[in-house]
Amino acid sequence: MKGRPLNKAEWKTLLKKNSPRLLDNKNIVSLLPLKLALMSGLREIEITLIPISSIVTATGELNEIFILPKEIAHNEKARPILLNEELKCDIEQYLKVLTEFGVNQMPHAAYLGFDPNSQLIVSDDFKPYKTQSRGLLTSRARIVPSELNKHLDTLISNASLDTKGITRKSLIRTYVTQGLKAKWSLRDIAMLSGMTEANVSKIAVLDLEQYSPIADFFSNRDRKKKLKVKRLEKIRRWTFME
Structure with a gap:
């Protein structure tokens, strides 16, 4: 199914195929947008526009939780964003680079010597990802994160997951x-991801791994049916031999 969630093996493949064998500190610049989407629920335009001041405090500390400004948030609704320990370590490494x-x-x-108003995420050439304006929304211009979209598409393609139903x-x-x-x-997930509880419920159905017991039920049922047919065939052969 196109756009389905990644399973555990695909998650590992996505990161492995986009990490060089030789240790390269700059690789975090390429991977951080991907990990922010996977592990903090940020959308492409939010990742593109998020300012350094949202994550780095004036005293130089990293926020474990911060409020995404409504100016860049999905549907213009400010919401909390959580950073787990892995993401915090990645961001620390990224800022050092x-x-x-x-x-x-x-x-x-x-702010650790950074311009607090500058965009946190930059491309491999250390320039902010460019956006495009495409018409108007109800109250503001419709901005599309064209460059970051292409970058994420490339990472997915590098792992050969684009042919297996994986998209941004x-x-x-x-x-x-x-x-x-x-x-x-459901309420907490909806709040953190900027979705409705109804949409969260729909996404849960797409998680084939989580709902594998349903598939297992039908697989076992078919297997039992085939065994029953074979058993009946044997009984018939024995009957005719007598």
Whole structure:
């Protein structure tokens, strides 16, 4: 099914196929947008526009939870975003790379020396991802994260998952299914992902791995049916031999 959530093996493949064999600190620049989508439920436009000040405090600390501004949030509704320990470590490494290459730096100690209003996420050439304006929404211009979309599509293609039903929509849907497996409530997942509880419920149905007992039931039923037929065939042969 196109746009379905990733299973555990596909998640590992996606990261492995986009990580060089030789240790390269710059690789985190390429992977961080992907991991933010998978592990924090951020959408492409949100990842593109999120400012450094949302994640780095004036005193140089990383926020474990922050409020995504309504100006860039889905449906213009501010919402909380959680960063787990793995993401926090990735962001720390990412910021060290930006510092090493002098990206978004300012001559002050606040915000770890970064311009707090600059975009957090940059491309492999250390430039902000470009966007395109495509018409108008009800209250603002419709901005499309064209460059980041292409980047994420490339990462998915590198892992040969684009031919197996995985798309960019799979990323946030995977976030939802992981929340369900962690026993988060539908209400909490909806709040963190910017979705409705009804949409969260629909995504749960797409998680084939989570609902494998249903598939197993029908597989076992078919297997038992075939065994019954074979057993009846043997009984008939024995009857005719007598």
